[in-house]
Amino acid sequence: MWKRTLKYVAIFALIGFMLANGALADDPAPDGWTCETPREEIRPHFKCDATPGTADSVLSIRADDREGLMGMWAITIPVQGQEHYRFTVDRQTQGIAFPRRTAIARIIWLNDANEKVMRAEPSNLSYRPGERPRAEPEFPKLVSRSDGWDRLEGIYIAPPHATHARIELHFRWGEPHSTVRWRRSKLEVCAAPDPRTVRLATIHYRPQAGRTPQEKREQFAPLIAVAAQQKADLIVLPETLTYYQSGGSYADAAETIPGPSTDYFAKLAQQHDTYIVAGLMERDGHLIYNVAVLLGPEGAIVGKYRKVALPRGEIEAGITPGTEYPVFQTRFGKVAMMVCYDGFFPEVARELSNRGAEVIAWPVWGCNPLLAAARACENHVFLVSSTYTEFSADWAQSAVYGRDGTTLAHAEDWGSIAMAEVDLGKPAIWQSLGDFQSQIEPHRPVVPPVP
Secondary structure, eight states: OHHHHHHHHHHHHHHHHHHHHHTOOOOOOOOOOOOESSGGGGGOEEEEOOOTSSSOEEEEEEOOOSEEHHHEEEEEEEEETTOOEEEEEEEEEEEEHHHHHHOOOOEEEEEESSOBBBOOOOTEEEOOOOOOBOOOOOOOEEEEEHHHHHEEEEEOOOOTOEEEEEEEEEEEEEEETEEEEEEEEEEEEEEOOOOOOOOOOEEEOOSOHHHHHHHHHHTTTTHHHHHHHHOOOOEETTTTTTTOOOOOOOOHHHHHSSSHHHHHHHHHHHHHHHHHEEEEEEEEEEEEEEEEEEEOOEEEEEEEEOSOOOHHHHTTOOOOOOOOOOOOOSSSSSSEEEOOOGGOOHHHHEEEEETTTTEEEEESOOHHHHHHHHHOEEEEEEOHHHHOOOOOSOOOOOOETTTTTEEEEOOOOOEEEOOOOOOOTOOEEEETTEEEGGGGGHHHHOOOOEE
């Protein structure tokens, strides 16, 4: 009798443990889908529901009262190497503080042996020299929100030897009682996207002559014309160009925005059908800001950025720091700006890239060139700097930097222009990392506020 009692106690204890870990509570998986976890002791609860009024299934993953549970829905489907595919999925979260980290989708390219395959030949994608990386996972990005659902999306080219794609819908490190729901997961053949080619230019010039803002700004007109003749889509000018060697104070050079200098550069942008970034001083009532202004081909201000990180001299002169990190849509992509001392602090470029910046224009008096490379590399953005520093000084350069931090073009002589043609739609692929830029959001850490 006692043996039978112990047997039932053991069975009920095992059932209790499995229920607590979600092992017995899962719904049957839809055809082809599996419920997986890296370790059974952190397994969440999996559930499949139909969306009311539709034929869609909703794949849910939910935590119990424990933290840090991990699991995913996964399915493997056939693909054709070298074809382009569009992946889409809808995501809804509840009780999750950082969906960008906890609720992610991945795509892994596999061969018939269920092994990861190599990427395409280097001519088809952007690689570091001498590398042909393995095809690491793709990370679809958040592209829109509607009716409480997020849309994640990405367009990819299947590697040459890929025969299957494994789609994973993750729940990682979830808070207790939190839930992620997935629906409408699709991987479909699509047309190859059009190239997003853009010509990025920087002007290397010191406006030493003159004293007034008008005299300073007019010196850039012929250089802008030359850059435009070379079909520049974006032309970056240096910092505080109406103040440089004017003999006056920052306040003396400050203007309202819109104002005379922005009107002048907006007219040039329209005349040459291009975008211009000019470093200026702004007066807003009793406050003075160090700004970068983006002027567009329509002859108007697209947007402005107020320098956030101020050096001692500007603080002592009574300049006010900015507080926002705007990103502006142009006809070729998303552009943001930072100014000089901002480059010493990784937070500025990171906040701009967090908001979708693909190109960062950087009017800069002078800076360590390693910081320019770092800001481009750590965010996988293109960065265009325009400086007052002699090239021979081995300090800040007027240059265009690639997503991996390499210098694509630089100017050496005063009055010269450096330009690089880049494709914003072509990912930079790294050995062992793949498309790192797409992994920044799901992988970057959560940083608590400084006490």
